[in-house]
Amino acid sequence: KNEVEQSPQNLTAQEGEFITINCSYSVGISALHWLQQHPGGGIVSLFMLSSGKKKHGRLIATINIQEKHSSLHITASHPRDSAVYICAVRYGNGNQFYFGTGTSLTVIP
Amino acid sequence: EPEVTQTPSHQVTQMGQEVILRCVPISNHLYFYWYRQILGQKVEFLVSFYNNEISEKSEIFDDQFSVERPDGSNFTLKIRSTKLEDSAMYFCASMTGGAHYEQYFGPGTRLTVT
Numbered sequence: 001k002n003e004v005e006q007s008p009q010n011l012t013a014q015e016g017e018f019i020t021i022n023c024s025y026s027v028g029i030s031a032l033h034w035l036q037q038h039p040g041g042g043i044v045s046l047f048m049l050s051s052g053k054k055k056h057g058r059l060i061a062t063i064n065i066q067e068k069h070s071s072l073h074i075t076a077s078h079p080r081d082s083a084v085y086i087c088a089v090r091y092g093n094g095n096q097f098y099f100g101t102g103t104s105l106t107v108i109p
Numbered sequence: 110e111p112e113v114t115q116t117p118s119h120q121v122t123q124m125g126q127e128v129i130l131r132c133v134p135i136s137n138h139l140y141f142y143w144y145r146q147i148l149g150q151k152v153e154f155l156v157s158f159y160n161n162e163i164s165e166k167s168e169i170f171d172d173q174f175s176v177e178r179p180d181g182s183n184f185t186l187k188i189r190s191t192k193l194e195d196s197a198m199y200f201c202a203s204m205t206g207g208a209h210y211e212q213y214f215g216p217g218t219r220l221t222v223t
Binding site: 033035041042043044045047048086088094095096097098100101102109 | 140142146150151152153154157158164165167193197198202208212213214216217219
């Protein structure tokens with residue numbers, strides 16, 4: 001019930017390409033969190049959303065509640081975007097976040 | 110910019126020993142979390158803490174684990190008798206409040222149990 005699935009697992013792109021990372025989850029989420037994990041292990045919050053779309057710089061996150069699906073887009077990708085991107089969801093009124101396994105992105109110059 | 114800090118960055122301990130991992134959340138935050146990530150695996154929720162008590166815990170958070178906010182600034186995770194399988198990166202996170210606020214993560218403590 002609480003599985004969070006991400007695709008693709010690994011992604012290699014050329015600098016400048018448009019990137020899409022997908023996240024699917026079960027029903028009843030109250031929030032979805034996109035995170036970036038750097039090669040050194042540190043985790044940075046990118047977006048928290050429960051509906052619609054958010055944009056920050058070259059990053060765009062969308063969520064479709066009916067389809068139980070969220071996407072993270074990176075426009076004009078750059079080698080510094082290379083990291084693991086993680087989707088995490090919270091169900092209902094709970095405090096627990098359920099994490100996906102992450103998408104490892106490598107952007108080649 | 111305020112940040113979550115964790116100490117130590119790396120802890121090596123022998124099986125059966127007690128360890129305490131320390132976190133200083135962002136000062137006006139109200140919700141605190143511990144997560145772990147075993148090497149090569151996904152991040153797993155351990156426990157959330159609000160209003161000086163545990164608000165939710167996962168199946169991983171058994172009697173060997175405890176959390177405390179002893180002085181209003183530190184937030185600690187104690188593992189009473191470490192096992193080899195406790196070797197992981199442990200992340201602390203804090204959040205100001207509410208369902209739609211982002212969590213801020215600390216840099217993590219790498220725990221190695223030998």
